[in-house]
Amino acid sequence: MLKTKVVLSFPPSSVEEPITYHLIKDFGIMVNILRASISPGKKGRMVVELSGEESIRSQALNYLESKGVEIDELAAEIRYLENRCASCTACVPVCPTGALDVDRNNWKVSFFEDKCVVCLSCVDACPYRAVEIGPE
Amino acid sequence: MQRSIDEINNKIKDGSVVVFTAEEIIDVVKAKGVKRAAQEVDVVTTGTFSPMCSSGAFLNLKQPREKIKLGGGWISLNGVPAYAGLAAADIYIGATAIQHNDPRNDNGKPGKFRYGGAHVIEDLVTHKKVQLSAGAYGTDCYPNKKREDWIDLADTNDAFLFNPRNCYQNYNVAVNLSDETIYTYMGKLKPKLGNANYCSAGQLSPLLNDPYFRTIGIGTRIFLCGTEGYIAWAGTQHNPDIPRLDNGTPRSAAGTAALVGNLKDMHPEWLRAVSFTGYGVSLSVAVGIPIPILDEEMMAYVSVTDADLKAPVVDYSRFYPYGEGDPKLAEVSYAELKSGQIEINGQKVPTGCFSSYVNAQRVALTLKAQIDQGEFFLTQPVSLLPGPADKKEK
Numbered sequence: 001m002l003k004t005k006v007v008l009s010f011p012p013s014s015v016e017e018p019i020t021y022h023l024i025k026d027f028g029i030m031v032n033i034l035r036a037s038i039s040p041g042k043k044g045r046m047v048v049e050l051s052g053e054e055s056i057r058s059q060a061l062n063y064l065e066s067k068g069v070e071i072d073e074l075a076a077e078i079r080y081l082e083n084r085c086a087s088c089t090a091c092v093p094v095c096p097t098g099a100l101d102v103d104r105n106n107w108k109v110s111f112f113e114d115k116c117v118v119c120l121s122c123v124d125a126c127p128y129r130a131v132e133i134g135p136e
Numbered sequence: 137m138q139r140s141i142d143e144i145n146n147k148i149k150d151g152s153v154v155v156f157t158a159e160e161i162i163d164v165v166k167a168k169g170v171k172r173a174a175q176e177v178d179v180v181t182t183g184t185f186s187p188m189c190s191s192g193a194f195l196n197l198k199q200p201r202e203k204i205k206l207g208g209g210w211i212s213l214n215g216v217p218a219y220a221g222l223a224a225a226d227i228y229i230g231a232t233a234i235q236h237n238d239p240r241n242d243n244g245k246p247g248k249f250r251y252g253g254a255h256v257i258e259d260l261v262t263h264k265k266v267q268l269s270a271g272a273y274g275t276d277c278y279p280n281k282k283r284e285d286w287i288d289l290a291d292t293n294d295a296f297l298f299n300p301r302n303c304y305q306n307y308n309v310a311v312n313l314s315d316e317t318i319y320t321y322m323g324k325l326k327p328k329l330g331n332a333n334y335c336s337a338g339q340l341s342p343l344l345n346d347p348y349f350r351t352i353g354i355g356t357r358i359f360l361c362g363t364e365g366y367i368a369w370a371g372t373q374h375n376p377d378i379p380r381l382d383n384g385t386p387r388s389a390a391g392t393a394a395l396v397g398n399l400k401d402m403h404p405e406w407l408r409a410v411s412f413t414g415y416g417v418s419l420s421v422a423v424g425i426p427i428p429i430l431d432e433e434m435m436a437y438v439s440v441t442d443a444d445l446k447a448p449v450v451d452y453s454r455f456y457p458y459g460e461g462d463p464k465l466a467e468v469s470y471a472e473l474k475s476g477q478i479e480i481n482g483q484k485v486p487t488g489c490f491s492s493y494v495n496a497q498r499v500a501l502t503l504k505a506q507i508d509q510g511e512f513f514l515t516q517p518v519s520l521l522p523g524p525a526d527k528k529e530k
Contacts (some may be wrong), residue, residue, distance in 0.1 A: 055215060062237040062250075063237055065243055087495070088489055090333065090488045090489065092488050093330075094324060094488070104474065104475075125323060127410035127418070128410055
């Protein structure tokens, strides 16, 4: 079971749709609404925590994107998941501060949290999803 | 000096076999020379751990009481479509397949490709249950038309990984000459030569240590994802007729191997799904191939270092997709790539890799230990992988 906190931004066209209903009913996602601002005909914004198995959560996020909902993960920190990291070094050239770096003696990639400026460049670069956006 | 596979296997049996990894052998050859090293060392192990899209698994599903003919119908696992064009219970789940409702790259921004066929395969290897949905047209012998179920590997009669292409012998170094970031199978490439991505274990890479395929072929037993696997065939796009350096290694992508192994015996540590933003899903697998030192020529091949291996730098903004512009911007060695920075047109470009050298080392060391401990025996290939045409004539 995975949990993510995300900001959902709704285009005015989808504010009328019972999106939370579909998340729960169609995908079995646990939705915890932390903050919401939705008015008819206007752009809506909702901060939610979504919990569910990875494959199910992925289908739910696919559904949201297909409805034109923008999904932004709440970015306060980068979390480095050492057990997922394959030390492939794909992140190293895209990290502007050397927070993700490789020791060229043993080829192990490490994360130096104090150097990270949360620019999120590594998130798109890591194929193993070993870097995650941590919530506020 | 000549050595046969049988002699090597006898030494594995009596515990006297001498094995080094393709990284360790470099210093051995430096200290003793090719001739003495060839006399003393029987086997050199290689390793690689890297994404390869041409991957997937055949599954034969145990039938429910009322049987269903999947062939000609449809099936999905965790919402990912699998191929159902085989017999009643056989399917193939490909690594790059994605969930029906994945928005792909259609939302005006690079897709995330969070979950696909490779993730299903990883979930199965982790012994998780996956959600099966299937539909069929129904026949007198297979009347069932619909199946909704949760299954894991125990619900299959057979499950084997079959990768039509793996172990690329050398590969492009990808860069982006355009003014915008691009998202490719070689990762996120920043504009104006912002970064350079490569993908090979270099001196540890299996096929770079037997450049002319003198020992590797159909039936070669290999280390595959924590268990034993086999080379089934030359991989798709296998092309031995590529310009080579004096040491015999190809100067760009050349040979490949099709691999097969029992999914039920694989370990999640050695098989990982990957998601390339803007490109899609792929699968990384651990492969180790033992190279028998049949003679001095083989010892010379396995002693190549990263400095002796070269790869072409290719523009993925114009040349790769459209065939426009310079086909090769530069030629760089793996030693340069591994230094973290290469120079292209006078510009210093930082490098990143998709092939995990740490895991390649672990694969080569694991295979070495298995041979040392008498747990892994070498095979005589039934037929060698095709070598270059000009080499054959000699």
